[in-house]
């Protein structure tokens with residue numbers, strides 16, 4: 001049976017951040033309503049190429065980009081959500097683990113990729129609200145900013 005989802009969440013497979021992201025989404029979207037989840041390592045990366053060899057960059061860009069966008073489009077067609085979250089996190093293995101905690105270079109790299117993902121999704125569907133929160137590691141635990 002088809003259903004209407006409130007939002008679609010693209011988040012990382014990393015088990016350390018799952019609970020924090022689910023709590024954040026519940027806070028944003030409320031207790032009721034259904035959420036579609038697309039769980040991919042380094043979700044922002046799926047809208048661009050990965051650093052490394054030129055061959056891998058081109059291959060990943062073509063395949064990854066197509067797969068990610070196809071999944072979002074299909075879920076939107078099936079469940080008609082009005083909001084998409086692309087949620088990356090600090091110390092993401094898909095990006096290569098950080099050398100220095102809270103480095104501004106790492107944060108700005110994620111922010112750049114999140115803006116790219118947002119622009120791709122907004123070009124696909126300007127009526128969908130695209131949000132790109134980021135999960136950081138703090139002494140008290142993972143936290144969404």
Ligand SMILES: [Zn+2]
Nearest residue numbers: 012014092093
């Ligand atoms: Zn990750």
